[in-house]
Amino acid sequence: MKALVFEKSGVENLRVEETEAPKAGRGEVLVSVKLGGVNPIDEAVIERIPVKLPHVPGAEVAGIVAEVGEGVTGLSVGEAVTVYNRIFDGNCDMCVSGKENLCRHGGIMSVVTDGGYKELYAVPAVNAIPVGNMPMELAASLPTAALSAYHALKEAALSAGETLVVLGATGNTGRFATQLGRVMGAQVIAVSREGTIVDGADASLDYSNLKEEVSRLTGGRMADVVLNSVGRSVWDAGISVLGTSGRLATFGVLTGGEVGLNLSWLYGNQVKLIGTTGGTRKEMFDLVKLSSRLTVRVWKKFSLDEAKEAFRGLHSSERSKTGRAFIQVS
Ligand SMILES: [Zn+2]
Structure with a gap:
């Protein structure tokens, strides 16, 4: 064989x-x-x-x-x-x-x-x-x-009516995260370098003016869940669109794994950072x-x-x- x-x-x-x-x-x-x-x-x-x-x-x-x-x-x-x-x-x-x-x-x-x-x-x-x-x-x-995306959404406890922002939405996991977010009843904002329209997305954006765009789409509430499977290059973008009491799940380091974190932002907004695997x-x-x-x-x-x-x-x-x-x- x-x-x-x-x-x-x-x-x-x-x-x-x-x-x-x-x-x-x-x-x-x-x-x-x-x-x-x-x-x-x-x-x-x-x-x-x-x-x-x-x-x-x-x-x-x-x-x-x-x-x-x-x-x-x-x-x-x-x-x-x-x-x-x-x-x-x-x-x-x-x-x-x-x-x-x-x-x-x-x-x-x-x-x-x-x-x-x-x-x-x-x-x-x-x-x-x-x-x-x-x-x-x-x-x-x-x-x-599909499994990496689904598991991350489950661990982040995404629920119907919430807003999900998927970074790296044209990647293998990103495309499934976008569709599964929709299946789970969330409003899904898919973000990619080119702003490609992704199946299942309510809105497809690129990274320019991301914070302003997400604010506009959520009436200022920002995201309940952000998925970052890309790593360092979009870390700050992910942080900037996460709302109060939000959850940020991460499971990939394609662009590097060392990132900065402001602890007062973390506790002041009572957000959760979640690592997931498979x-x-x-x-x-x-x-x-x-x-x-x-x-x-x-x-x-x-x-x-x-x-x-x-x-x-x-x-x-x-x-x-x-x-x-x-x-x-x-
Ligand atoms: Zn065992």
Whole structure:
């Protein structure tokens, strides 16, 4: 079977290799991977994060169950699944309170194990989430893009009637945060470099005059929830539009992670800063239920052989204005 592999860090070192097909072990299923999302986390794994080499990246994949291992119930060959990408033991205090993303003995598949940019991917059966007949583009966008956004909105306790400002709204998570904010009943203001109109947004803005624009749209109340998945470059912009008793959730550092913070602003407005990472298994099932209300804009689909191009275009304005990148695995 074919797999995308690197033996030395760097996108330029990606290559397609013919490797031995795995088997589904006890408690596992073998997924015939169809499509993989291309995300900043995959880029970070390829470029920077120390991993065991050689390594197969790919945090976000979906496909068809090709083989069911011993002891697995509830999944059958031929069923379409998406792969929840957190490894978790199911036993620690985090897991038993439904926080598999924070498992004391866990990690992210594609970081602590090989990822899914390969034709056959053996995964624990508990990580294979049935997706019915939803489009493969959506199934391959749930585990990272949609889940990170949904989890952040849940942790920020966004509720109907509130105002949500999504920074980096044309990113993979930003586009889902905008749509999910709408689904959750919020007024959504999507903010991106180009002010691109984003599905689900009540208003789409760029960063110029952002504070004045948000003030105008909210009658001076400003945002109840701000999502910053971009990091340092938009930190001050996020702070400037957060209202009294607001919540600012953050889960990405694409532009850097060191920021300034005025403590008197923090307590004087009684705001909450919330860090979030990934999402829970329950939230994956929630997303499957919500999927008919979500859409995915596709920028381009690349073959395994074209994977370098997918990563080189990840931060391009063409990608940002259009949609997201996928790798068509088989
Ligand atoms: Zn655990």
